[in-house]
C-alpha cells in the first residue's frame with residue numbers, strides 16, 4: 001500500500017484527542033500502524049486535564065461484576081472491552097507511564113500525584129515516540145466515501161483527508177469549551193448512523209428557590225446529607241446554586257431524576273439533613289426552650305448549618321411539635337423542574353446506538369470506521385467509571401482498526 005502523508009491520505013486517523021482517542025491511537029501505533037490524531041481544540045485532552053483538578057479518579061477497585069453493573073443496560077456492550085482493559089490493566093498502564101495509583105477510602109482509584117498533567121505528558125511523549133502525529137484546530141464537519149473521507153474546518157480553511165481506517169472519539173456534549181460540543185451527531189446521522197439524543201448525565205437540577213435562600217446561600221455546600229428518590233438513596237454532599245442544586249450526591253441519582261422529569265415533567269427529591277439520627281432520636285432533642293429563636297434552636301439542638309436551616313423553611317412555616325419538626329428535617333422535599341443544561345453536566349448520556357456497532361467497535365454501516373468513548377450510548381455514575389469505559393473502548397476500537405487494516409490492507 002502506498003499512502004502519501006502529505007497528499008491528504010493517511011493509514012489511520014483518530015478524531016478526538018481525549019482519553020478514548022489517545023487510547024485508540026496507542027493501540028493502533030503499537031500494532032505498527034501510522035496514525036494521525038485530529039482534534040478541534042488547540043491542545044489535546046482538555047477534559048481529561050479538567051478531571052485532574054478533582055484528583056483524576058481514573059477507575060474503581062470494586063469487583064469486576066459490580067463495576068460492570070454500574071453501566072446499567074450498556075454493561076453488555078462494554079463487558080468485552082473492560083475485561084480486556086480492566087481497572088488492573090489501567091493501573092499498570094499508568095504506573096508504566098510513571099504515575100503509580102492508589103485506592104482511596106471509597107474504593108476509587110487515583111494517581112498518587114492526584115494530577116492529570118504528568119500522566120498526559122508522559123502519554124503524549126510515548127505516542128510521539130511511536131510516531132503518532134497530532135493535528136490540532138481541526139474540527140470534523142463532514143464524512144464522505146463511506147465515512148473514511150473526512151472534511152475538517154481549520155484556521156486556514158477546509159481540508160479533506162482520506163484514511164484506510166478511522167476511529168471517531170468525539171466525546172459527549174458537556175463542557176463544550178473543553179472541545180466537544182456534540183455537533184458530530186449531525187454528521188453521523190447524515191451518514192445513516194443512528195444516534196440517541198445526547199442528554200445531561202451526572203448533572204444538577206433546576207429548583208425555584210425562595211429569594212432569601214437564593215440570595216443568601218447560592219454557592220453554599222450542604223454537607224453529610226442523604227438524598228432519596230424512587231427508592232434509591234445516596235449520601236454525600238450537594239451544592240446550592242442560584243438556579244438549583246448540584247454535586248456528588250445529586251449526580252448519583254441524576255439518571256433516575258432526569259428520566260422521571262422527562263416522563264412526568266417534574267421530580268420530588270427528598271433531603272435528609274440528619275441522616276445519622278433516627279426521627280425519634282431527633283424529635284427527642286427538639287424541645288424548644290422559651291424565648292429562643294428558631295434558627296438558634298435548630299443550630300443548637302439539631303446541629304444544623306445555616307443553609308440547612310434555610311432549607312427547612314422552604315416548605316413553609318416550621319411545625320412546633322418536635323415529631324413534626326423532626327420529620328421536616330429528615331425529609332425536606334425539593335421539586336426539581338428540569339436538569340441543568342448539558343453544557344454544565346459532568347458527562348453525557350445518549351450517543352451512537354449499540355446496534356450500530358459490532359464487537360470490534362466498528363460501525364456496521366461504515367466499514368473501517370470505529371467509535372470509542374463517551375460518544376457511544378452508555379452512561380455511568382462518577383467514581384472512575386467514565387474514564388475506565390473511555391480507556392477500554394478506545395483501546396478496543398484501536399485494536400479493531402488495526403485488525404481491520406491487517407485483514408484487508410489495500411484500502
Ligand SMILES: Cc1cc2nc3c(=O)[nH]c(=O)nc-3n(C[C@H](O)[C@H](O)[C@H](O)COP(=O)(O)OP(=O)(O)OC[C@H]3O[C@@H](n4cnc5c(N)ncnc54)[C@H](O)[C@@H]3O)c2cc1C
Nearest residue numbers: 016018019020040051057139140171179373374384386387
Ligand atoms: C469537570 C469534570 C471532571 C471529571 N472528572 C472525572 C473523573 O475524575 N473520573 C472520570 O472517570 N471521569 C471524569 N470526567 C468525565 C471524563 O473526563 C470524560 O468522560 C472523558 O474525558 C470522555 O473521554 P472521551 O475521550 O470520550 O471524550 P473527550 O475527553 O470529551 O474528548 C473528545 C475530544 O474530541 C474533540 N472533538 C469533539 N468534536 C470534534 C470534532 N467535530 N472534530 C474534531 N475534534 C472533536 C474534542 O476537542 C476533545 O478533545 C470528568 C468530566 C468533567 C467535565
